[in-house]
Amino acid sequence: MLSVFCSGEVVCEPPNNKLDRFSGTLYWKESKFPLSNQNMLLRGCVLRNTEWCFGLVVFAGPDTKLMQNSGRTKFKRTSIDRLMNTLVLWIFGFLVCMGVILAIGNAIWEHEVGMRFQAYLPWDEAVDSAFFSGFLSFWSYIIILNTVVPISLYVSVEVIRLGHSYFINWDKKMFCMKKRTPAEARTTTLNEELGQVEYVFSDKTGTLTQNIMVFNKCSISGRSYGDVLDVLGHKAELGQKPEPVDFSFNPLADNKFLFWDPTLLEAVKMGDPHTHEFFRLLSLCHTVMSEEKNEGELYYKAQSPDEGALVTAARNFGFVFRSRTPKTITVHEMGTAVTYQLLAILDFNNIRKRMSVIVRNPEGRIRLYCKGADTILLDRLHPCTQELLSTTTDHLNEYAGEGLRTLVLAYKDLDEEYYGEWAQRRLRASLARDSREDRLASVYEEVESNMVLLGATAIEDKLQQGVPETIALLTLANIKIWVLTGDKQETAVNIGYSCKMLTDDMTEVFVVTGHTVLEVREELRKAREKMLDSPHAVGNGFTCSEKRSAKLTSVLEAVAGEYALVINGHSLAHALEADMELEFLETACACKAVICCRVTPLQKAQVVELVKKHKKAVTLAIGDGANDVSMIKTAHIGVGISGQEGIQAVLASDYSFSQFKFLQRLLLVHGRWSYLRMCKFLCYFFYKNFAFTMVHFWFGFFCGFSAQTVYDQYFITLYNIVYTSLPVLAMGVFDQDVPEQRSMEYPKLYEPGQLNLLFNKREFFICIAQGIYTSVLMFFIPYGVFAEATRDDGTQLADYQSFAVTVATSLVIVVSVQIGLDTGYWTAINHFFIWGSLAIYFAILFAMHSNGLFDMFPNQFRFVGNAQNTLAQPTVWLTITLTTVVCIMPVVAFRFLKLSLKPDLSDTVRYTQLVRKKQKAQHRCLRRVGRTSSRRSGYAFSHQEGFGELIMSGKNMRLSSLALASFTTRSSSSWIESLRRKKSDSAGSPSGGADKPLKG
């Protein structure tokens, strides 16, 4: 068969990223077949109900549409990295300046003094003029002073980052027990940027939600079921759940289904007709396919997880959907099999927001069962049920307030005559050539009226553990969270509410759904106007007048009311165009929460790119699937949720863990610490190198600018490698300003990172200034002392070698004391390194100046006997002490005053009480569940059109299943699960991927 195919040829378009289009031609045996998107299967598709098929791979690997959507991999660097590079360049410039100054000094000196000094020290033969000598001295000084350009800085930074990455890998609190996956830092270059994140872009399915739908509550003829009740009948608090309802009476029940309210089962068992009708509807009105591997082992293959949940609920309450054929549905109602004749499926679509089935029961009665959005369905009810309607509406509001997805159920009896006539009309409409859809819709509309309300269902889209808490905490940390999802608007909004991104306290939620550029622009403009006009807009006089002077963006950011923006994929496409992107960004950034729904993978990346480009803020993208890869790659930091579906997201990510809630720990604990440590490290590193090197500069003025170093060359070599490297590394790896619990308790502690306060150009100059100040004292105090003094035996004190040892010793002591001050968290390791460094310094000093080494290499170890002779002098120690005191005291005083006058949140101890009070208020806000008003529908249904038709045609049913005979055991439920997930995440055109589900 394949060999026959080999003679064929496919001519098609080049690889592109358009998921909904394909054009090509197949040439085979002199005939041409057009190939369209209908003939394509995209990468990641799963074939359903098909034993085998022949196919031809058109695009493979990176050419596939999915991979074309994933964007380019960019090299990621942190902002501190970039700043560091700039600073190193500046330092290099500074080095050249110093070199020039000293070279000029040398030329002048040689001209004025050196020339006369030639009897004692003639110029080198090559040097014929003072100018040339200055030129040579320039290069000598570049070499001597090059220690200001810290080469070891880069190595140390990498070591510290590696350490931080290991801490992330080792963190037990980011280890998922259920999936047994630890958090993983897949890159070691971005750690400190985790402490500066301002925008988090999150995928929804699999990241915020588990993609598990649970039948949570229902309202049947005015009575609400599903509240978790304790023994006394009060609403139980969380954590004291009673036993779940026992479904053992029903042999076909699904063990995994849990329900907590026994009254519902009682109602079913009592034979309450409404309840029975309610579950009958659920077991009939759907497009689920069933599969029975063995007798009694039912598996449902649902096109959307919502439906699966509803049908499973009905199954457990004794209305077991057993099997279907194109024309019948068999249901086990309380143990007895009933076969309904399926007359019509009025399929679901996004405009209708409802679906109905018309069935004839064994008694011959025809009934229409309908489920759909409350907004739609409540208008189509029979007017006689007013009272029931109002109670049900109350229940619906309650459910919506809890973030549950609601559907309203209703039925209508049809008489035979009417149905016959209606069926005729429907047939006509379906055969119509033009505007078939519209005609069908109006025919459906007609029959779905005057229905009788049965009740409502509330399905919980199970969030991942701890999602609302995490989002609340991150919001408090001033991190803005945008949800970018391929899901439908209702679903996304619903999740927005259930994870507390959207609340009913919000002043307004703007929904942008325009299809044209103009519409979108108008909607965005209106949103902005509303934000500016609202009475909340004026925060307080001070901020307002301050911000007014700035441009519009900041005016919008000063908006006081809480707003949210929901934007659809097709509107987003316009909003992301070059002329509108700024408007969009302005509007979106003024909102507390932004939800983009039905977006393609590429759009996700574009949104991230937009924020990255214009906001100069650090962005983080978090997602779990292949559709998030492009966004993960684009954002400054990409986080992959591991252990879900596939590993593409994890492979493209920089960090991965298995629960969204770990994000708070990654950012607020690891990120914050990383940033803090890195900043402290950098400040100290620049400081110590400047303090070390600038001494040469001052000495230049006293040694005829002859490029004589102050220190012994061994000291120069070892200073950065041995004497001062480990303490600062230990600080960079282990330092903590507040314990981890505090940084979760006070999310505001995260702000300095976002504002880039701890290490910026200003801080850099302060460090440099401190380094230079230290170097001045380090040189001039010993100079002042040595110039006149003598040793206690009368001999000269001010010999070069003693001076070198004194300056070096006081330098090592001063920088060690300084690192001691900088180290906020003295672990045993810090102690070991700091004291060890000092000990090593003296050990090496004495070893280098020992007689033994001199005897072996008299020309290499010229400082023989220096250490013991110099360091035995009280004057030397008094000098070292004075230098240390003068260098350190101002730092201590400055820090103390800053602590008293302008304390950081992190070093506030006496403010704790005050902050606690605030914190309590915030917690109260967090706990507030539910809502007071009823402005919102809880309807959300991740269903897609086209399945009804498919079922009625019987195309998707195997022969075996049609015959209701034996079921094959080959197919397992696992692929159904993965299909479900892909399905609900599908972002293609509303009807596009019905039979070709694709995670897009």
Add this chain to the structure above:
Amino acid sequence: MKRTSKDSRCKLPDNTALKQQQLPAYQLQLSATGVLSGFFATGVFCLGVGIILILSAKSIKEIEIKYTEICGNCAKLREDATNFDKECTCSIPFYLSETMQGNVYMYYKLYGFYQNLYHYILSRSNSQLVGTDLKDVGNCAPFSKSHDGTPIAPCGAIANSIFNDTIILSYNLNSSIPIKVPMLRSGITWWTDKYVKFQNPSSINLSSAFAGTTKPPSWAKPVYELDEEDPGNNGFLNDDFIVWMRTAAFPTFKKLYRRLNRIQYFTEGLPAGNYSFNITYNFPVTRFRGEKSVVLSTLTWSGGSSLFLGLAYTVTGAVTWLASFSMMAVHLLLKDRKMLFIQQ
């Protein structure tokens, strides 16, 4: 099954303090009491040390006589290098109004002489000076070999430029015949220099040991004739030579020349009276616009120190006290305000 559970347990991070960043640690806290008491203590310490240092520096008796201009004719003579063989002496009388108690040290002091130039400091050969390899003149450029290629001993710019004035202090008791003040030329170097860093080549006769080498160009006599009376002070072991070879850190420096031998009239130190320096002027300084002087000084426990250290300590102490008082004021003021703030 067993294996998988073992594998997954491996994945579980160790619950150690290090890996969970829970190492027990001391948190450095700049508490008000700590900082303020630290500042007060430092202030007290600095003021105390400063006052002690100032007092001890005041107790030092020191007299310095610049003789470049006083011996102007000699200075002029030495400006021309061709006059090297002409001797020039110069006598400088002075009156010591107070007795210099205790040990008295005599220094020569040079102004504007750069012993700390890069090429100058390097220009020596330690392996030659330690006596192991007389011919090793590797670093000594431009004074490594004479014109005929003989290695110079001691080689290098430092050795070549040795201070070669002779200074003799005389005491005019009763304005009659001056008495030469007894001076010790030993004990003016570090022990390690004299016994480790500098060694004569081992030989019975010093002059034969130095055979095959030549004297530095500016020297009047070879190294083995520096002190022919005392073999322990001859050759590389000559104390004046060793003192010179320990290069100074700054262009102005004083080096120990002699110390008072406290015998006869001088057991208590130098009594007040008329003295004079008899200087054999050899070392030219006017060529590089330098100056030289001779210094007599006593010592205290910390050596002969200047006022600088004492003053610096006193100032630091005073500033620290001022700072601690103002910090305390700020602290107390803010404390009140903060209490108010919290109460609101």
